Amino acid sequence: MIRLHNLTLGYDRHPAVHHLDLELPQGSLVAIVGPNGAGKSTLLKGIAGALQPLGGRIDLDGIGPREIAYLPQHHGLDLDFPMSVFDLVSMGLWRFTGVLGGLGKRGRAAVKDALDAVGLGAFGERPIGSLSGGQLQRVRFARLLLQDAPVMLLDEPFAAVDQRTSEDLMRIVLDWHARGRSVIVVLHDIEQVRRHFPTCLLVAREPIAFGPTSEVLTAANLARARQQAAVFDDHAAVCHQDDRPAVPA
Amino acid sequence: MNIIGWLIDPFVDFDFMRRALAGCMALAFGATPIGAFLLLRRMSLMGDAMSHAILPGAALGYLAFGLSLGAMTVGGLVAGVLVALLAGVVARSSVLKEDASLAAFYLLSLAAGVLIVSLRGSNLDLLHVLFGSVLALDDASLLLIAGIASVTLLCLAIMLRPLVMECVDPGFLRAVSPLSPLTHYGFLVLVVLNLVSGFHALGTLMAVGIMILPAAAARLWTRSLGPMLASAVLQALGGAILGLLMSFHLDLPAGPAIVLMLGILYFAALLFAPDGLVSRMLPRRTHLET
Numbered sequence: 001m002i003r004l005h006n007l008t009l010g011y012d013r014h015p016a017v018h019h020l021d022l023e024l025p026q027g028s029l030v031a032i033v034g035p036n037g038a039g040k041s042t043l044l045k046g047i048a049g050a051l052q053p054l055g056g057r058i059d060l061d062g063i064g065p066r067e068i069a070y071l072p073q074h075h076g077l078d079l080d081f082p083m084s085v086f087d088l089v090s091m092g093l094w095r096f097t098g099v100l101g102g103l104g105k106r107g108r109a110a111v112k113d114a115l116d117a118v119g120l121g122a123f124g125e126r127p128i129g130s131l132s133g134g135q136l137q138r139v140r141f142a143r144l145l146l147q148d149a150p151v152m153l154l155d156e157p158f159a160a161v162d163q164r165t166s167e168d169l170m171r172i173v174l175d176w177h178a179r180g181r182s183v184i185v186v187l188h189d190i191e192q193v194r195r196h197f198p199t200c201l202l203v204a205r206e207p208i209a210f211g212p213t214s215e216v217l218t219a220a221n222l223a224r225a226r227q228q229a230a231v232f233d234d235h236a237a238v239c240h241q242d243d244r245p246a247v248p249a
Numbered sequence: 250m251n252i253i254g255w256l257i258d259p260f261v262d263f264d265f266m267r268r269a270l271a272g273c274m275a276l277a278f279g280a281t282p283i284g285a286f287l288l289l290r291r292m293s294l295m296g297d298a299m300s301h302a303i304l305p306g307a308a309l310g311y312l313a314f315g316l317s318l319g320a321m322t323v324g325g326l327v328a329g330v331l332v333a334l335l336a337g338v339v340a341r342s343s344v345l346k347e348d349a350s351l352a353a354f355y356l357l358s359l360a361a362g363v364l365i366v367s368l369r370g371s372n373l374d375l376l377h378v379l380f381g382s383v384l385a386l387d388d389a390s391l392l393l394i395a396g397i398a399s400v401t402l403l404c405l406a407i408m409l410r411p412l413v414m415e416c417v418d419p420g421f422l423r424a425v426s427p428l429s430p431l432t433h434y435g436f437l438v439l440v441v442l443n444l445v446s447g448f449h450a451l452g453t454l455m456a457v458g459i460m461i462l463p464a465a466a467a468r469l470w471t472r473s474l475g476p477m478l479a480s481a482v483l484q485a486l487g488g489a490i491l492g493l494l495m496s497f498h499l500d501l502p503a504g505p506a507i508v509l510m511l512g513i514l515y516f517a518a519l520l521f522a523p524d525g526l527v528s529r530m531l532p533r534r535t536h537l538e539t
Contacts, residue, residue, distance in 0.1 A: 048424065066425055076420045081289055082473050083417055091414055094425045099410055127472055128417075147425075 001025055002047065002063075002151065002182065006056035009039065009046040015054060016042035018239060020207050024184070024199075026061075026150070029177040031197035031213070032186045034225055038204045040186045041073055044153045047184070060151075066095075069149035071140060073156045073186075079129040085139055086124035089114055092146025114142040119168060134165040141169055152176055154185045158192070170196060190217060204228035259497040266497060268386045272394050272450045273489035273507065276459050279398030280443040281485040282405055282478050284460025287440065288468060290416050295336065297457045298354045300444045302332035304362030304453045307378065307445075312369050316377070318389045322445055329441035332358075334434065362453070381452030383503045384496070390449050397446040401439055408432060413474065451504040458508035459485055466511075466518035469525065484514050 001023065008018040017039025024030060032040045045051040047058060049065035060068075077088075090103055090111045097103060103111070115121050118138040123131075131139060137157065144152065154173070158166040174196060176183050187193050193200055193213060200213040204225040209216040259266045287296045306328025310320035332354065366375050386394070405412070411432040414422040423429045447456030467481035492507030499506075520526050 050424070066427075068424075070424055072420060075418075077418050078289075078416060081413075081417045082468070082471065082477055083413070084473065088417065091418070091421060094414075097410070099407065099428070143421075 001059075001061040003059040003061070004047075004056070005059065007046065007053055007058060008055035009042045009051055010054050011042075013054065015039075015205070015239065017203060017205055018055070020056070020203075022201065022207070022210060024182060026182055027177070027180045028182050028184070028199055029173075029197055030182075030184045030199045030201060031193040032184060032201045032203060033188075033190065033193055033217070034203040034208070035228075038225070038228075040203060041155050043203065044070065044155050044184065044186060045072075047151075048153050063151055067149050068151045068153060069144050069147040070153045071144060071155060071157055073159065075136065075140060077128065077136075079131075079136075081128070083128050084124065085115070085120065085126050085128055085131070086111055088128050089139060089142045089146065092143035095147070110146060111142075114145040115139075117145060117172065118142045134161040137161050137165065137169065141172055145172065149181070151182045152184070154183070156186050156188065159188065166192075190222075193217065255498065256494065259494060263497075265384050265386075266493065268391060269383045269450075269493050269503065270490065272383060272386045272391055273459075273493065274486060275391075275395045275398040276443075276447060276450060277463075277482050277485035277489060279394075279401040280447050280456075280460045281463050281481050283401060283436075283439055283443045284457070284462075285464035285467065285478055285481050286412065286416065286436065288461060288464040293457075293461050293465075296440060296444070296460060298358075299329055299333055299336075299440060300448070300453055300456045301355050301358040301362070303329040303441070303444055303448055304358055304378070305365060306331075307448065307453070308362040308365035311374070311378070312365050315369075316374060318387075318393065318449070322393060322449075325445045325448055326441060329444060330438060333437040333441050359453075377452070379452045379454050380502060380504045381448065381450050381455060383450045383493075383507070386450065394446045394450060397442050401443060404435065404439055408435060412436060451507065455504045455508050458511055459489065462508070462511035462515045463488065466515040466522075469518040469522035485511065488514050 003024075004020050004022040007020040007022075008015050009020075010016045010018070016037075020043070032043065034040050042051065046053060047060075048068055048070035050070070090097075090107065092114070093103065093107050093110065096107065112121070112124070115124055118141050120135060120138050120142065123135065123139075128136075128139070137160070141157075144154075152173075157169060157173075161169070170192070173183055173185065185197070187197075194217060197213050199211065200216040201210045202208040202216050202221055202225050205228055208225045208228065209218075209221045260270055284293075284296070287293055303325040307321040307325035309328075310317065310322070310324030314320035336354070362378070363375065366378055411422060411426065411428045415429060415432045415436070419429060422432070443460065444456050447459060450456075451459060463481040463485040464477075466484050467477045470480055471477040488511035489507050492510040493503060495501055495510065496503040496506040518525065521528075
């Protein structure tokens, strides 16, 4: 169970998303949807533990921050480093190898299987710098497969890949869900959300709606979300929402 | 004189040449792999600036105790670690990129160091500090250089995996392990240690040469990390031996001769390595099927 209590996240006192209350049971498959600048990525960063909350708290119910697998939107890899695809994917086994442990026969087999699962079985020896955008995204998914974390956070994983890659990777996401992992995915493709995600959070700097996807992604809610996506105000006043009496949701 | 004699006799006949050789071998095994990681992390210039940052510290040690190995080493280490940590903190916690402060560090440190040495010393001492004294290594200096090389190899062996992860995907290492800061600062400390080691042999102006030049050449020849490190060490050894021999036979200053030999290996790589200038000028071969 992941619980967000009146959570406010942001940078330099400016909230990107504020006053968020949410309960996600283990095994949820949740899409986060909202306009640009709605605070979707910030929310994932916060849950991943890469950003300290400005207010409120995140309760991970005993799951350590290192047990969360987080796929940032931008890969942040140094693709000029002389490294093979196999070695990059094998980083996903850090939990088992640690600093000094070898991969062993089983580790190598697991890396091979992960590469096969993302359709790059023949790419192990390629340098990471030689991959196309779609192939690189598949490689990042192979590494996620090996991390095998109870909670997976994916930030726009299909943003820059073609439809076939997107469908292949979506199958992997659904497989994680089927095996009881909690998967939270930031997405832009509303149709894809409707097709595959039972639960959806619509956010625009504050929660607009949360629940079953068909009830969240209504025309009225989406319109409200677009209006809320206000401009970033450098001289915003201090938010006093906490001082007001609680409104039933 | 035959070629074998040209290559071997100086080392057989002269103790100071054997000592220089031993010092250079230790530097090749310790400092060169560190240089390879500096290069891969795009911190080559940072290494250069830090080698200058060592100078005021070493110079203060010299001002207080004269040409004492211990005092200059401790002074250099303290100054180097201080600057490395400061630069690391600045790079990690502000919008300033590391290169922004490099030019300032470089010049200020060099100026301060030269000034401090001149307060007490002769021009000869200044030359010693700037260009090292690889042909005059005493027992203590040799032990220090060899000790630093051993510590470096041991630490690299232990921290290789997190260090590689910190180079390729620092965000991922931060996410899966609390070792990221330790890896980053541990590496910086190793850089400073090896710069001090190189400082004693090759001087503050040349110490980075044996770190970066062989690493750059090796990067051009190879496509994966293991072969790159091996090739860098071998080229550092070869360049150092050739440099020492040129210095002996042609009566040249040893430090610059070594660095120039390493430079020749680097230019050879630029020209003849698989993606080098020569292969680009050859008629283009037909491409393969997809």
